[in-house]
Structure formats: C-alpha cells, structure tokens
Amino acid sequence: MSxxxxxxxxxxxxxPYLIYRARGTNDAALRQTLTADKTLILLSxxxxxxxxxxxxxxxxxxxxxxxxxxxxxxxGWSWNRNFGFWTSAxxxxxxxxxxxxxxxxxxxxxxxxxxxxxxxxxxxYAIAFLATATAPLVEELIYRGVLYSALQRVAGAGLAVAGxxxxxxxxxxxxxxxxxxxISAVGVLSLALTLVRAYTGRLLPCFIMHxxxxxxxxxxxxxxxxxxxxxxxxxxxxxxxxxxxRALQAV
Numbered sequence: 001m002s003x004x005x006x007x008x009x010x011x012x013x014x015x016p017y018l019i020y021r022a023r024g025t026n027d028a029a030l031r032q033t034l035t036a037d038k039t040l041i042l043l044s045x046x047x048x049x050x051x052x053x054x055x056x057x058x059x060x061x062x063x064x065x066x067x068x069x070x071x072x073x074x075x076g077w078s079w080n081r082n083f084g085f086w087t088s089a090x091x092x093x094x095x096x097x098x099x100x101x102x103x104x105x106x107x108x109x110x111x112x113x114x115x116x117x118x119x120x121x122x123x124x125y126a127i128a129f130l131a132t133a134t135a136p137l138v139e140e141l142i143y144r145g146v147l148y149s150a151l152q153r154v155a156g157a158g159l160a161v162a163g164x165x166x167x168x169x170x171x172x173x174x175x176x177x178x179x180x181x182x183i184s185a186v187g188v189l190s191l192a193l194t195l196v197r198a199y200t201g202r203l204l205p206c207f208i209m210h211x212x213x214x215x216x217x218x219x220x221x222x223x224x225x226x227x228x229x230x231x232x233x234x235x236x237x238x239x240x241x242x243x244x245x246r247a248l249q250a251v
C-alpha cells in the first residue's frame with residue numbers, strides 16, 4: 001500500500017500539469033520537453049509528502065487496530081539499555097563511510113536520484129528535505145516496525161531479517177539502477193538496521209541510525225553546488241564524514 005500511495009499521489013500531482021503542457025504540442029516535442037521539465041520533476045518529488053503522511057496513517061491503523069492499542073509502545077519506540085543515541089549515531093556514521101567506500105570500489109553510473117538532484121536547486125532542496133524529514137520515519141515504521149515484527153512472529157528472526165533486507169533493497173533498486181555500488185550500500189544499510197532491530201528489540205535506534213545516515217547525505221546534497229570540493233571522490237567524502245564523526249564523539 002505504501003508503494004501504491006506513492007504512485008497514486010504522483011499521478012494526482014503530475015497528470016493535471018501534463019494535460020496543461022500537452023495542449024497544442026505534438027507527442028515527440030512533448031516527450032523531449034518533459035524529460036527535462038523542472039516543474040514536472042519538482043511536482044513528482046513533492047507528491048511524496050502526502051504519500052508519506054497517508055502511509056503513516058495506514059501504519060497507525062495497522063499497529064493500533066484503529067486505536068485499540070498504543071502506537072509507539074507497540075512498535076518498540078524506546079531505547080535499549082545497551083544501545084542508546086550515541087551508539088546509534090556513531091554506527092550510522094560508520095555505515096555512511098563504509099557505503100561511500102563500497103560505492104567507490106564497485107563504481108557505477110549516474111542514478112535517477114543524481115539526475116533529479118541536478119535538475120534544479122528546488123529539486124535539490126526538496127530531496128534533502130524528504131530524505132531527512134519523512135523518509136527515515138516512514139521507512140522504519142514500515143520495514144523494521146510493521147513488516148519485521150510480523151515476519152518475526154511467523155518465521156523467526158533469521159528469516160525476518162532476510163525478508164526485510166530483500167524488500168527494502170528491492171524497493172530502492174529503481175532509484176539507483178544500474179549503479180551496483182549504491183544498491184550494495186543500500187543493502188548494507190538495510191542489513192545493519194534490521195540486525196539492530198533484531199538485537200535490541202527496539203525501533204527507535206533504527207530510526208536514529210537512518211535519520212543520521214540520511215541527514216549527513218542531505219548536508220552534502222545541499223552544500224555540493226556551493227562547495228566544489230565536495231564533488232569529489234568517495235574517499236574524500238569519507239574523510240569529511242570521519243571528521244564529522246570525531247567531532248560528534250567529542251561533543
């Protein structure tokens with residue numbers, strides 16, 4: 001249903017604009033124009049916000065059985081005694097560094113997300129906002145909250161980890177195909193998040209890890225046009241992240 005909502009909201013948001021642009025334009029010219037239409041791309045990104053809000057409502061209905069159970073407590077939204085905020089944040093930084101090195105090692109071509117980010121400043125900011133403000137919460141509620149819990153009860157922790165790893169990675173493949181390095185990094189992130197969920201029995205550490213991971217990437221997305229030195233290799237980005245990690249540990 002979360003995927004259906006994403007598609008539905010995108011259609012509702014973009015189809016009226018497509019109809020408007022199609023007036024008096026032949027098919028070939030329209031296709032050529034829309035592939036680089038900044039407004040259309042921005043509308044597609046913005047459509048994710050209502051889709052995410054509706055998904056949160058859907059998760060609430062499933063988790064609480066329409067208000068009959070407590071939402072956050074049922075999800076395990078609390079800290080594990082041995083796995084708090086700083087452990088979660090530090091692990092997220094380590095995963096981001098490892099993901100950057102893995103992407104550099106495996107290589108790959110420009111992804112759909114790269115093209116969207118480069119389309120306009122507005123799209124860049126919108127992607128950064130979604131990656132930090134809504135995506136970590138929505139994805140953790142779905143994958144490590146609802147799906148992991150259900151699979152764990154039915155098939156055990158091992159198969160639940162494998163199932164969530166596969167689902168989370170596959171859903172992100174269209175965004176990053178054919179960049180094998182980035183897809184592999186997403187798979188590593190999913191595995192780490194789901195193992196933390198299995199180990200701690202809590203969802204909050206997973207959310208903080210995801211939030212920090214995406215938040216640091218969003219900083220690079222926003223700053224990249226203004227700081228050319230950030231448009232460099234994976235090793236240099238990893239070095240910058242490592243510096244941020246040391247500063248974080250010193251706080």
